[in-house]
Amino acid sequence: MAPLLALENISKRFGAVVVADSVNLALAEGEALGIIGPNGAGKTTLFGIAAGTVAPDAGRVIFAGEDITRLPPERRCRKGIARSFQVPQPFSGMTVFENVVVAAAFAGGVREASVYDACADLLDRCGLADKANKRAGGLTLLDRKRLELARALATKPRVLLLDEVAGGLTEHECAALVTLIKDVRAGGVSIVWIEHVVHALLAAVDRLLVLHGGKFIAEGDPRSVIRSPQVAEIYMGIAADA
Amino acid sequence: MSQGKYQAEHATHSSRIGVTLIGATFVVLALAPFWGDRQTLRLLAEIFTFVALASLWNLLAGYAGLVSVGQQAFVGLGGYLLFALVILLDVHPIAAILIAGPIGALVAVPVATLIFRLRGAYFAIGTWVVAEVFRLLASQISALGGGSGISLPAAVVIAMAPSRQLREFETYWLALALTGAVLGAIVALLRSRHGLALTAIRDNEVAAQSNGIDVTRIKFIVYMLTGFGTAMIGALIFLMKLRISPDTAFSVNDWTAFVIFITVIGGIGRIEGPIIGTIVFFMLRQALADLGSLYLLMMGAVAIVVMLWAPKGLWGLIAERFGWQALPLQRYLVLAPKTEQPGGKP
Known part of the structure; x- marks a missing residue:
């Protein structure tokens, strides 16, 4: 089945800093995807590219079979791509x-x-x-x-892009958030979730990707990805509390 | 008619008081010819034009984020349209004012197409350059006095009303009516769907875009609408002055610097701001008029103090502290009272 949202060979650099290096990402309809990675890995930039606030240097953005690479943010929103901002923008x-x-x-x-x-x-x-x-x-x-x-x-939305919505929440609030997100997903919304609060992420996503230096370096079942040597290495031995 | 569980209400306690006060003020002002002398009427009419200009600039800069320092282009355009229509085409001055509006909006289209390519400070400078171009063009029209300007022919002025006093009443009421119309139109716009988008743009352009608002289109519409209103007010101003020249018509000082001062000290991005700002501006001007050039220095000092102590303007300070709104613009969620539903059964 064709993915609902796909980033194809997306590259983006800000000056000398490469934030996306030929990135490919495919989100299936109804899927919940998690993305982790250290600060500056290019996570939020990928959201910007998907939502239309950041123009990629190369590559295509496909939504529901349509090339939306040149579509402005408001048109993408009306098609069904919603995002939350890492720093709230009320x-x-x-x-x-x-x-x-x-x-x-x-x-x-x-x-x-x-x-x-x-x-x-x-x-x-x-x-x-x-x-x-x-x-x-x-x-x-x-x-x-x-x-x-x-x-x-x-x-x-048909696709919900969540950018670090769990940071700073108490245990109780975090659990409520996970319930809400699962609920949204049960309503048929596909989800991509960037999060540092790994245990919240693991409770809600089917697949986990690790972004580092503008590339996905690991991908797969959340619990095995989080224990993979790549993740251990980039987080320099910080144990995941999964 | 279907109605949901919830509805939104605009009015608050403070806005009910505000609307009542504004209505009462309007009536008192409409009766000014019966209680005020000539000087008072002239001063009030001038105040009205500044309220209108500042409100329009506030819509443009405060809401749509289009910080123009070139709105004198439209004031001058309106003024010159008045003189051109009256002198060259024999149009009645009041009709000329009404025609100046749509032409102002039309002229705004190519201007916007050009300057909307610029962002931030470049946009501001771009608007100023456009106004300067307009000034130079106006000084080339020899039929309208070229660089030295022209007066409205005495015959036209006399034909406006049977007596001088009636003519002054007429211009006064015209100024009040036009300013009322401009303010009414702005309130109606802000309460509409477009106003919801515009207020969102005022608060956060990126978020507005990400939530389905076509920001560029709304800005374009606002630029056209302010072109409409500003040209009309420009025509009115020069009907009151009875004389026009490129330098007075396209004065960045009179029609932009003062207007920005008024809006900023009153409270940018709030509809009440320009009204408060104009009152403060004219009080300062009347109080300091005898001080010569010192008066401008004092104005500058006031602007600096307000910007440091109340960066959101005087009304911004009041509104945030007390949660007031003088005009019912915000939507408050209320449970729809069942008994008041149209067609509702008890």
Whole structure:
């Protein structure tokens, strides 16, 4: 079966730094994929390339059989690619509710009033119901991360790109997040998840890839990948708490 | 009509007070010819034009992120359109003001196509260059006085109204009506779907794009709309001045520097900002007018103090501290009250 989202021979360099070196990535429909790698490995850049905020130097981005390499971010969003940002990017002067309304109304290309119910439910699911009418700029980091996820989900994505959403969460919050992500996936959304919190990742993904120096150096079953010598080497002996 | 569990409400307690106050102020101002003298009317009309110009610039720079220092291009364009239409084509001055709007929007299309290729500071400089080109072009039109400018013919001015006093009333009401229309249009825009997108762009352009908003298209629309409004206000300003020249029409100081000052001290990116800013600006101007060039220094000092102590402007400071909004723009989620649903059964 053809992958839902594929990066084909993607290369990207910023000056002398190679952040993607002929990278290939294929996400099957309904799959949940995890990506780990040290800081500066090029993980977030790959998301930028998939979502359209970063233009690759070479290679193609394919979504649902269509070449979207030159499509701007808003068109990709409307096609069903949603992302969360590593550093939350809320519309800080707007209310939390307005934040998700924007995403639902514009990604769906539908009238504003028609998304109110779905947005209210979504805020409830993401634990933000009591803060719906608060200014997004005044949220705590945890709530900003929740909003980041709620807003991405509001676009009704087919592919959800999650960029370090679990960092800084307590054990309890992290478990709730994993449940939510599994739930989203059960709803038919394919997921690519970049994460340093490895145990959260292992609980939710089917396949794990290791990015290092702009290349995938290991790939496969999450629990065996995490124990592989390559991973041990790049993390310099830091044991994975799997 | 179907209605969901939830609906959004715009009004808050503070916005109800705000709208009432604004409505009352409007009525008092509309009656100004009956309580104010000539000087007062002239000053108020000038204030109105600055409220309108600053509100338009705020929409452009504060919301759409298009920091233009060349809006004098459209003020001058409007002014020259007024004189050209009235002198060369015998159009009634008020009709000329209304025609200046659509032409301003049309001219904005090629200008935007050109300068939208530039980003940030380059965009700002680009807008200024365009305004300078407009100024040079205007000085080449010998039928409109070339570089030295021209006055509106006395016959046209006299024909506007039976007496001088009535003509002054007419221009005053025109200024009030146009400014009211500009503000009303901006509020309507911000409350619309486009306004939702625009507010998102104001807060975070990258996130707006990633959430399905066509940022470039919205910016283009906003640039055209401000071209429309600014040209109209420009025509009005020069109907009040009765004389135009390239240097006054395309003055970066009068139509951009002061307008930026007003918007920044009042609160950029908030609809109330330019109104507060204009009031402060004119209070300072009236209070410091006797000080000569010292007055500009004082203005500069005020701008610096406000920027350091209240980087979001005076209204920004108030709004964030008390959560006020004078106009009902934000959407608040409320459970739809069942009894008030249209067609709802008790």
